[in-house]
Amino acid sequence: MVEEPPKWPVRIIGIGLAIAFGLLLVVLSFQGAASSFSNKPTSLSNSSSQKQEQKKAPKRNNPSSDIRRGEALFEESGCVACHTDADTPIAPTLHGINGSLVALEDGTTVQVDSAYITESILDPLARIVRGYSPIMPLSYKDDLTDKEVQALIAYIKSLK
Numbered sequence: 001m002v003e004e005p006p007k008w009p010v011r012i013i014g015i016g017l018a019i020a021f022g023l024l025l026v027v028l029s030f031q032g033a034a035s036s037f038s039n040k041p042t043s044l045s046n047s048s049s050q051k052q053e054q055k056k057a058p059k060r061n062n063p064s065s066d067i068r069r070g071e072a073l074f075e076e077s078g079c080v081a082c083h084t085d086a087d088t089p090i091a092p093t094l095h096g097i098n099g100s101l102v103a104l105e106d107g108t109t110v111q112v113d114s115a116y117i118t119e120s121i122l123d124p125l126a127r128i129v130r131g132y133s134p135i136m137p138l139s140y141k142d143d144l145t146d147k148e149v150q151a152l153i154a155y156i157k158s159l160k
């Protein structure tokens with residue numbers, strides 16, 4: 001009889017613990033299920049992006065990926081603002097220039113090749129196309145990496 005009073009609190013605490021533990025289990029199992037659901041797509045996309053990177057890596061020296069990179073850079077670097085698919089009063093088109101003869105402001109002509117295109121981008125004042133103002137930004141030599149210049153050249157050469 002003396003032991004009876006303490007039993008109630010013990011039982012209540014016991015039941016309370018049992019409920020709390022049960023809730024914890026439910027919450028944990030929900031989280032487990034939820035994370036296994038949400039993990040599946042991310043692990044899938046991870047492995048597919050890894051595959052894409054694996055596919056990309058060998059293509060790095062592939063001319064067609066250089067051309068695509070160059071096309072994106074041509075837009076990002078603002079070349080499109082002046083160079084369109086036809087000559088304009090602002091700038092000559094770069095379509096079909098590779099291998100062609102270009103008349104320069106100083107009266108000479110140049111046959112367009114990678115070296116000339118490189119110079120046109122990195123040192124635009126070196127040779128000016130006849131009939132145009134030398135308005136090309138001078139900052140590309142600071143802003144573009146060698147690889148980016150290579151990609152731009154590949155793109156410009158691909159323009160028919």
Ligand code: HEC
Pocket residue numbers: 074077078079080081082083090091092093094097102112116117120121124125127128129132133134135136137140152156
């Ligand atoms: C603000 C206008 C402008 C921008 C921007 C510009 N250019 Fe030009 N570009 C010109 C003009 C004008 C010429 C012709 C005069 C000269 O030779 O500088 C030219 C000439 C060239 C030439 C030589 C073309 C030829 O027929 O001989 C190349 C190559 C060229 N630009 C590439 C580029 C690339 C690549 C970019 C972007 C990274 C670019 N340009 C950005 C105006 C621009």
